[in-house]
Amino acid sequence: xxxxxxxxxxxxxxxxxxxxxxxxxxTLGIVGLSKQETASANGGSAALARTGAYACFGLCAAAVAYxxxxxxx
Numbered sequence: 001x002x003x004x005x006x007x008x009x010x011x012x013x014x015x016x017x018x019x020x021x022x023x024x025x026x027t028l029g030i031v032g033l034s035k036q037e038t039a040s041a042n043g044g045s046a047a048l049a050r051t052g053a054y055a056c057f058g059l060c061a062a063a064v065a066y067x068x069x070x071x072x073x
Contacts (some may be wrong), residue, residue: 025062029056 032053037044 018063018067022060025056025063026060029053029060032056 030053032049036053039046039049067071
């Protein structure tokens with residue numbers, strides 16, 4: 001049995017990058033929702049924060065759906 005270390009390292013690197021990107025994107029969505037609540041409490045408009053948060057959550061869902069698509073096919 002021979003292990004292709006370059007391919008294993010490549011898979012590890014891509015997995016690490018995708019994980020960090022998804023966690024970061026989800027965190028931005030949560031921060032956007034918390035800013036929306038803060039803006040609403042101060043009497044300001046929170047539409048931009050809410051839209052950005054929903055966009056981040058949508059991108060997370062799209063990335064997860066794409067990953068599932070890659071696994072299934």
